[in-house]
Amino acid sequence: MAQRGQWESENVIESFFEHTVLRWIRRIVARQADAYFKFVGQNMISLLNRKWRM
Numbered sequence: 001m002a003q004r005g006q007w008e009s010e011n012v013i014e015s016f017f018e019h020t021v022l023r024w025i026r027r028i029v030a031r032q033a034d035a036y037f038k039f040v041g042q043n044m045i046s047l048l049n050r051k052w053r054m
Helices: 002-031 033-053
Strands: none
Protein backbone atom coordinates (compact mmCIF):
# COMPACT_ATOMS: atom_id res chain seq x y z
CA MET A 1 0.00 0.00 0.00
CA ALA A 2 2.92 2.36 0.71
CA GLN A 3 4.18 1.96 -2.85
CA ARG A 4 0.79 2.95 -4.22
CA GLY A 5 0.77 6.11 -2.10
CA GLN A 6 4.27 6.99 -3.24
CA TRP A 7 3.31 6.39 -6.87
CA GLU A 8 0.25 8.62 -6.49
CA SER A 9 2.28 11.45 -4.95
CA GLU A 10 4.89 11.18 -7.72
CA ASN A 11 2.08 11.22 -10.27
CA VAL A 12 0.66 14.41 -8.73
CA ILE A 13 4.06 16.11 -8.83
CA GLU A 14 4.65 15.01 -12.43
CA SER A 15 1.20 16.17 -13.45
CA PHE A 16 1.74 19.57 -11.82
CA PHE A 17 5.08 19.94 -13.58
CA GLU A 18 3.66 18.98 -16.97
CA HIS A 19 0.65 21.24 -16.73
CA THR A 20 2.15 24.27 -15.02
CA VAL A 21 5.89 24.54 -15.48
CA LEU A 22 6.04 23.25 -19.05
CA ARG A 23 3.17 25.52 -20.03
CA TRP A 24 5.12 28.56 -18.78
CA ILE A 25 8.29 27.40 -20.49
CA ARG A 26 6.43 27.03 -23.79
CA ARG A 27 4.98 30.53 -23.42
CA ILE A 28 8.37 32.06 -22.71
CA VAL A 29 10.09 30.26 -25.57
CA ALA A 30 7.27 31.09 -27.98
CA ARG A 31 7.53 34.80 -27.17
CA GLN A 32 11.30 35.13 -26.81
CA ALA A 33 12.78 32.13 -28.57
CA ASP A 34 15.97 33.83 -29.74
CA ALA A 35 16.68 35.46 -26.39
CA TYR A 36 16.02 32.23 -24.51
CA PHE A 37 18.29 30.09 -26.65
CA LYS A 38 20.98 32.75 -26.66
CA PHE A 39 20.86 32.81 -22.85
CA VAL A 40 21.09 29.02 -22.61
CA GLY A 41 23.90 28.93 -25.14
CA GLN A 42 25.92 31.53 -23.26
CA ASN A 43 25.53 29.62 -20.01
CA MET A 44 26.63 26.37 -21.63
CA ILE A 45 29.69 28.03 -23.17
CA SER A 46 30.72 29.59 -19.86
CA LEU A 47 30.28 26.24 -18.08
CA LEU A 48 32.42 24.48 -20.67
CA ASN A 49 35.10 27.17 -20.41
CA ARG A 50 35.22 26.76 -16.63
CA LYS A 51 35.48 22.99 -16.95
CA TRP A 52 38.40 23.17 -19.36
CA ARG A 53 40.28 25.67 -17.18
CA MET A 54 40.41 23.26 -14.24
